[in-house]
Amino acid sequence: SQQGEEDPQALSIQEGENATMNCSYKTSINNLQWYRQNSGRGLVHLILIRSNEREKHSGRLRVTLDTSKKSSSLLITASRAADTASYFCAPSEIQGAQKLVFGQGTRLTINP
Amino acid sequence: EAGVAQSPRYKIIEKRQSVAFWCNPISGHATLYWYQQILGQGPKLLIQFQNNGVVDDSQLPKDRFSAERLKGVDSTLKIQPAKLEDSAVYLCASSSYHYNEQFFGPGTRLTVL
Secondary structure (H helix, E strand, O other), rough: OOOOOOEOEEEEEEEOEEEEEEEEEEEEEEEEEEEEOOOOOOOEEEEEEEEEOEEEOOOOEEEEEEEEEEEEEEEEEOOOHHHHEEEEEEEEEEEHHHHOOOOOEEEEEOOO | OOOOEEEEEEEEEEEOEEEEEEEEOOOOOOOEEEEEOOOOOOOOOEEEEOEEEEOOOOOOOOOOEEEEEEOOOOOOEEEEOOHHHHOOEEEEEEOOOOOOOOEEEOOEEEEOO
């Protein structure tokens, strides 16, 4: 099964700046999901983009998907201290159990 | 709607002991997942249930780990006997269907001494 690989592994920016995280995967997908995990807590679903969609917005979040390049990006605009967290992409396999396979995530730190 | 409930939140045991975790998914969610998350890594799927049947358990160490989902609702994950490398956070998640968004519980932090 495939794994979402996030890049960069760590990102540190100033409050108010935009943060961009990238994800690459290996094979065909049903959809791709992004999750956030604050330190020591469970994961929270942020956004789901289907394989036939190219871009999706949710509040300050913008996700793009390029199935020809097998890549996705998550943009957080006007970052806030509360955005400090680890962000994971999780491609959903098109075959079999269609399970999600998480990568190691991007650790985002927003500096005041 | 109530979220995914897990208990206990924390557990400390010695190696070779047994431990069990409990999960109550969101009402009506057919799919239930157990993940293991080691510090600094992403969650790794251990087992996926669809109602009370196992869909995927390819990464479950079956010599020591077992899981069941009674009546397609609550689930328990057991480790017997525990090893030092089992120290991790065990996350339970549920979804209305297997490729939809997953809702995670707070997790159980297991420390094996």
